[in-house]
Amino acid sequence: MEVVSEARSHGGRQLVCRHASAATACEMTFSLYLPPQADAGAVPLVTYLSGLTCTHANVTDKGEYRAACAELGLAFLAPDTSPRGEGIADEDGWDIGLGAGFYVDATQQPWSANYRMWRYVTDELPSLVAAEFPLDMARQAITGHSMGGHGALTVALHQPDRFRSVSAFAPIVAPAQVPWGEKAFSRYLGPDRASWRAHDAVALIKDGARVPELLVDVGDADPFLERELKPELLEPACADAGIALTLRRQPGYDHSYYFISTFMADHLRWHAERLR
Numbered sequence: 632m633e634v635v636s637e638a639r640s641h642g643g644r645q646l647v648c649r650h651a652s653a654a655t656a657c658e659m660t661f662s663l664y665l666p667p668q669a670d671a672g673a674v675p676l677v678t679y680l681s682g683l684t685c686t687h688a689n690v691t692d693k694g695e696y697r698a699a700c701a702e703l704g705l706a707f708l709a710p711d712t713s714p715r716g717e718g719i720a721d722e723d724g725w726d727i728g729l730g731a732g733f734y735v736d737a738t739q740q741p742w743s744a745n746y747r748m749w750r751y752v753t754d755e756l757p758s759l760v761a762a763e764f765p766l767d768m769a770r771q772a773i774t775g776h777s778m779g780g781h782g783a784l785t786v787a788l789h790q791p792d793r794f795r796s797v798s799a800f801a802p803i804v805a806p807a808q809v810p811w812g813e814k815a816f817s818r819y820l821g822p823d824r825a826s827w828r829a830h831d832a833v834a835l836i837k838d839g840a841r842v843p844e845l846l847v848d849v850g851d852a853d854p855f856l857e858r859e860l861k862p863e864l865l866e867p868a869c870a871d872a873g874i875a876l877t878l879r880r881q882p883g884y885d886h887s888y889y890f891i892s893t894f895m896a897d898h899l900r901w902h903a904e905r906l907r
């Protein structure tokens with residue numbers, strides 16, 4: 632692993648790192664913020680999964696998480712959203728291919744050669760950062776935005792014992808039912824819709840997956856709300872499953888990092904309470 636850049640921020644360290652990934656068979660870049668408390672011992676880890684078109688850099692530059700992480704003693708990990716590099720499969724459109732890995736392990740050619748983002752974010756990257764940095768992996772939380780909100784929800788629903796808390800900003804809650812998800816899953820997972828259920832938060836909950844509670848913020852001026860995000864589908868699913876859902880519709884907010892950064896500290900405080 633190579634540290635590409637390091638900068639002091641709020642008394643801690645903002646790192647950008649690159650490494651050769653076995654999961655995606657290419658070089659991957661991630662960012663990691665270590666709060667000042669990491670100088671004295673292992674700190675809890677919040678993983679943030681980003682949305683379509685993003686690299687690690689979008690939230691690192693615009694997410695405004697560092698002041699709260701420094702105050703609360705939280706590390707903040709931001710992976711990339713897809714494999715990248717020469718020879719990696721891609722297709723026209725910002726909602727498929729590069730920047731749009733959808734946090735699944737593709738089973739279909741040509742995608743399956745590199746698009747193994749599930750394995751990357753659930754196994755390879757956590758193992759790497761646990762070995763390299765002072766992180767308390769018994770205290771983990773996960774969050775994300777849009778496609779990354781879908782990733783955070785599905786990862787936590789599959790691994791409820793690993794994460795003490797899960798939240799999301801404007802998540803795609805039922806990708807198998809909306810155009811972004813149908814496009815990605817048909818390419819990456821193939822035509823058998825039964826195989827999509829393992830990567831659809833609403834379907835997972837209906838099929839018995841459980842977390843104790845969820846915090847979800849959406850902006851009511853988000854242009855993707857009705858067609859792609861459909862947060863209302865979470866409400867009956869969580870009610871039937873006994874999952875305590877806090878779904879907040881924030882007036883006037885859109886889908887951008889202006890929205891995410893407004894509520895970032897709020898989410899981090901919510902996670903910190905559960906990571907104590």
Ligand SMILES: N[C@@H](CCC(=O)N[C@@H](CSC=O)C(=O)NCC(=O)O)C(=O)O
Nearest residue numbers: 682683684685689725777778779887888
């Ligand atoms: N075509 C636009 C819109 C892409 C966009 O809004 N991407 C969101 C995530 S959407 C769901 O996963 C995003 O986070 N963009 C990055 C940012 O810094 O705002 C475009 O290409 O900009």
